[in-house]
Amino acid sequence: MTPHPPTPHPPLPTVRPLLDPAPEYAKWQAEEPVRRVTVWGDNSPWLITRHEHARSVLADPRFSADATRDGFPGLRPHAPPRGPGQFFLMDPPDHTRLRRMLIPDFTFRRVEALRPAVARICDELLDAMTSGGATEADLVTAYALPQPSLVICELLGVPYEDHAFFREQAQAFTSFSTDTTDVLAARRALYGYLSELLAARGKEPADDLLSRLATDRVATGEASAEEAVGVAFVLLLAGFETTANMFPLSVVALLRNPEQLAALRAEPELWPAAVEELLRYLTVSHWGLRRIATEDVEVGGVLIRAGEGVAVAIQAADRDPSVYRDPDSLDVRRDASGHLAFGHGLHQCVGQSLARAELQIGLPALFERLPGLRLTASPEDLALPMSAMHGVRSLPVAW
Secondary structure (H helix, E strand, C coil), rough: CCCCCCCCCCCCCCCCCCCCCCCCCCHHHHHEEEEEECCEEEEEEEEECCCCHHHHHHHHHCECCCCCCCCCCCCCCCCCCCCCCCCHHHHCCCHHHHHCCHHHCCHHHHHHHHHHHHHHHHHHHHHHHHHHCCCCEEEEHHHCHHHHHHHHHHCCCCCHHHHHHHHHHHHHHCCCCCCCCHHHHHHHHHHHHHHHHHHHHHHCCCCCCHHHHHHHCCCCCCCCHHHHHHHHHHHHHHHHHHHHHHHHHHHHHHHHHHHHHHHHHHCCCHHHHHHHHHHHHHCEEECEEEEEECEEEEECCEEECCCCCCEEEEECCCCCCCCCCCCCCCCCCCCCCCCCCCHHHHHHHCCHHHHHHHHHHHHHHHHHHCCCCEECCHHHHHECCEEECCCCCCEHHHH
């Protein structure tokens, strides 16, 4: 057998502990915080692991988010081309134009107005979980997934009864083990579904985001129908997939740190800070954020040349000991401001206020209603297969 040639750069970790980044990140952060890694084949971007460098790259316009540029780091071999409206993979002016269409629906005031609806959804889900004297459930299917799904469906104007379809297509689209043909098929299925809804809302508008995209953006020529569908596609995936993964991991983290949970029960006013700490501690992104240099840039004393890809490991940056004391510990009293769970700079997550509200309302509601909540299976055995998002496929609990 002919031996394989040595890998020119260490491979990007494909497995991580349930609540922590892969251990390689801490070693690289200490020894070589700007270094090359191999993702697959000859795809070897620079990996950024320190908080200071991550913020610098994400705020620097010389690092492009345009996925159509040659050399942009792909998640998998033969990655599908960027779809219409996927503004997080674009630069200004298109990024600015498409993102601006969403701002009115995600202002702090608009999200605050949604809080009673989020609380109502949480109460209804908990009523259903405990109905008939039930004392056990799968927290993912009973609570963690439907809560953000119901919220984003209500905001977008998408029928919740189709959520199983969304989940199936979203997992196929984000999984690293899915064949490229199947990834494209999943995107086509979701684009086709949303195209029909957008057309229907254009004829009969309602008070939802899809209707506003149809009447205020497409009808006026500000965006094409394909772009509007792509924007809705991004929101639908991001709007439930990320929070649905944060929920069960947050529950596991708090149950495994009972002193932190006890502090929250004694002082409920700590919950907003606790959510920020959970976001820092659990950063659910496997890959981090991808960029490509458009000109030569020095980062941390290392020259990154124009045309070279960059992966910003926000899960590592959020555990940087130079920023957060004892970063591998969960501390609900910590000031976790400055974490990068929502990114940084021009492309910072447009829906972050909504995600915060869902967690700030949903987690206290769960622990207040079910004070005896406990795990009934090892969540490590239930981790999702390698994909863009880290989480568990189910979480059996009892109370």
